Amino acid sequence: MPASAAADRYGPEGWSTLTTSQRLFDFRFAFDHPVTVWLLWTVLGLLLAGGFAGLILKCTRGKSDPLAREVLVRTASWAVIVVLVSVPILLGAFWAILMVAALSILAYVEYSRVTGLFRERALSWAVIALIVLIGFAVLDHWYDFFTAIAPLGFLVLLAVSLGKGDPRGFVQNVAIASLGFLLFGVCLGHLAYFANSTAFRPLMLLLLVAVSLNDVYAFICGKTFGKRKLCPKISPGKTIAGAVGAVVLTTLTVAGFGQYLLPDTAAMQWYHLIACGILLSVCGQVGDLMLSAIKRDVGIKDTGSLIPGHGGLLDRCDSLLLAAPAMFHFIGYFNGIGLDQATCIITSPN
Amino acid sequence: MRDFKIQPAGDLGVRLDQRPVALNREPGHIAHLIQSAASLGVKAYLRVWHRYSVHGREYLPQDPPFVMIANHSSHLDALALAAVMPARQRSRVYPLAASDTFFANTPSAALSALLLNALPVHRRRCVHYTLTSLRERIVGGHSILILFPEGTRSRTGACGTFKAGLGRVVCGLPVPVVPCWIDGASTACPPGTRLPRRMPVRVIVGPSFTLAHVSDDREGWETASHRAHAAVLALRPDRDVPPPGLSTRIQSEP
Numbered sequence: 001m002p003a004s005a006a007a008d009r010y011g012p013e014g015w016s017t018l019t020t021s022q023r024l025f026d027f028r029f030a031f032d033h034p035v036t037v038w039l040l041w042t043v044l045g046l047l048l049a050g051g052f053a054g055l056i057l058k059c060t061r062g063k064s065d066p067l068a069r070e071v072l073v074r075t076a077s078w079a080v081i082v083v084l085v086s087v088p089i090l091l092g093a094f095w096a097i098l099m100v101a102a103l104s105i106l107a108y109v110e111y112s113r114v115t116g117l118f119r120e121r122a123l124s125w126a127v128i129a130l131i132v133l134i135g136f137a138v139l140d141h142w143y144d145f146f147t148a149i150a151p152l153g154f155l156v157l158l159a160v161s162l163g164k165g166d167p168r169g170f171v172q173n174v175a176i177a178s179l180g181f182l183l184f185g186v187c188l189g190h191l192a193y194f195a196n197s198t199a200f201r202p203l204m205l206l207l208l209v210a211v212s213l214n215d216v217y218a219f220i221c222g223k224t225f226g227k228r229k230l231c232p233k234i235s236p237g238k239t240i241a242g243a244v245g246a247v248v249l250t251t252l253t254v255a256g257f258g259q260y261l262l263p264d265t266a267a268m269q270w271y272h273l274i275a276c277g278i279l280l281s282v283c284g285q286v287g288d289l290m291l292s293a294i295k296r297d298v299g300i301k302d303t304g305s306l307i308p309g310h311g312g313l314l315d316r317c318d319s320l321l322l323a324a325p326a327m328f329h330f331i332g333y334f335n336g337i338g339l340d341q342a343t344c345i346i347t348s349p350n
Numbered sequence: 351m352r353d354f355k356i357q358p359a360g361d362l363g364v365r366l367d368q369r370p371v372a373l374n375r376e377p378g379h380i381a382h383l384i385q386s387a388a389s390l391g392v393k394a395y396l397r398v399w400h401r402y403s404v405h406g407r408e409y410l411p412q413d414p415p416f417v418m419i420a421n422h423s424s425h426l427d428a429l430a431l432a433a434v435m436p437a438r439q440r441s442r443v444y445p446l447a448a449s450d451t452f453f454a455n456t457p458s459a460a461l462s463a464l465l466l467n468a469l470p471v472h473r474r475r476c477v478h479y480t481l482t483s484l485r486e487r488i489v490g491g492h493s494i495l496i497l498f499p500e501g502t503r504s505r506t507g508a509c510g511t512f513k514a515g516l517g518r519v520v521c522g523l524p525v526p527v528v529p530c531w532i533d534g535a536s537t538a539c540p541p542g543t544r545l546p547r548r549m550p551v552r553v554i555v556g557p558s559f560t561l562a563h564v565s566d567d568r569e570g571w572e573t574a575s576h577r578a579h580a581a582v583l584a585l586r587p588d589r590d591v592p593p594p595g596l597s598t599r600i601q602s603e604p
């Protein structure tokens with residue numbers, strides 16, 4: 001794509017003008033936005049760095065060194081995650097929405113096994129059906145329905161639980177099902193809803209990269225400077241230095257990429273970008289703490305064994321859960337998301 | 351309101367490829383779908399091909415946990431017993447199956463786990479780990495076990511002696527043991543048959559008993575075997591009595 005064409009598409013408003021089918025399916029626009037390309041190079045560089053670090057450790061410390069093995073396994077898992085997540089986003093909004101819906105369902109399934117909710121078969125399948133329904137609302141670009149599913153879905157869960165006809169464990173089952181529905185249906189649904197913006201590729205990638213880097217920053221800063229624990233009862237590994245370092249570095253990352261992504265209109269100033277970064281970092285860390293608290297409460301170490309070196313899927317996407325809706329509404333408030341795109345594309349096509 | 355009692359899946363964190371042979375396995379959403387479909391198919395097959403019927407269904411406890419025991423003379427037995435349970439409880443039914451036949455290699459282990467929801471038990475060695483995890487499963491309260499105390503299929507169709515395995519699993523636990531008699535499976539599909547013959551199969555369920563007060567030692571296991579054997583044999587229908595009289599005959603027993 002010649003530079004001038006891209007400049008036309010991302011004109012003074014910063015948003016491209018795409019038709020619905022181009023947004024959903026046309027992968028020729030994949031590398032249109034410069035931020036998409038920069039983010040992908042960044043991720044590729046980090047993966048290569050991780051791989052090299054692992055190889056160097058392996059050479060210097062010997063083949064069976066546990067740290068070298070750990071670094072290599074983790075990097076390999078990261079590489080697979082990056083491919084599975086970024087390819088659908090690059091292919092088009094349809095595939096991106098499908099990917100997030102699949103992620104939501106898999107994460108919920110793992111959550112249901114952690115909390116034991118999977119034994120309540122009807123209730124558990126009702127949550128999955130609601131997650132699918134949210135995916136449909138997102139794909140349809142029907143925001144009213146998307147917001148309506150939260151209260152109405154709660155109603156459905158109550159009704160299904162009552163339908164069992166046995167009050168034993170009613171409060172527990174409804175509470176756990178509602179938490180799962182809110183976290184994996186409603187909250188992750190906001191990540192999918194970014195796909196209705198024409199700039200969904202850089203937006204979604206920036207959110208995913210920033211949230212992942214936030215974890216990495218917290219880990220590195222904590223290891224380097226950390227002394228005082230953040231909240232030792234919930235997560236003994238986290239330190240105040242790690243949390244503060246992550247907020248600073250993530251804010252720089254978000255503001256750095258964001259100034260090329262979020263248009264420099266009157267509504268969105270540089271301090272908004274700073275606020276955006278802080279919000280993302282804090283929400284990411286709260287999500288992380290939330291999963292730690294759940295795991296401690298239940299009494300388990302990992303939520304599953306799906307990703308080698310990382311544990312379960314939830315261990316990996318916990319920080320995304322709360323950051324996605326926070327970012328969505330922050331950006332939505334100042335810029336709007338997908339306002340120039342056709343709505344209700346399935347339910348009332350023109 | 352009761353206190354929340356959060357019990358994660360027993361096999362949480364077990365790698366996917368090791369799940370079929372994990373004794374603490376609990377079927378997730380995908381396995382539940384497969385098992386529901388399989389049990390529908392099995393029920394239809396039993397009804398059409400074997401004119402399957404159940405007597406004494408009212409003796410079944412409403413909720414898990416409980417242990418079902420029966421005479422064993424055919425591969426149809428586990429299917430026939432599992433089909434007694436309503437569909438909503440299908441994924442809570444775990445037949446104990448010989449690990450040397452049903453879990454000999456990875457494909458058969460996966461099939462046994464996904465379709466039958468079977469748990470691998472070694473016939474000769476009673477491994478301590480196996481027994482503790484089965485007892486934990488009963489105490490956990492979400493499972494219905496199917497157990498054939500004879501330990502192998504009878505070659506004659508008659509009900510042989512019961513082994514100590516049953517006692518080692520349930521002695522001292524307050525779990526109902528439901529005796530059943532499977533009638534007709536030994537003629538419909540005796541050991542060595544390739545295609546089951548079109549003969550009727552019926553299951554007779556009897557009143558449950560518990561072995562909570564029987565001690566968990568060699569003596570207790572023997573008591574358990576005797577009591578269970580007597581309870582199962584008591585259900586054996588008299589060939590001379592026609593089926594309609596059957597239920598009244600069972601109900602009149604203590």
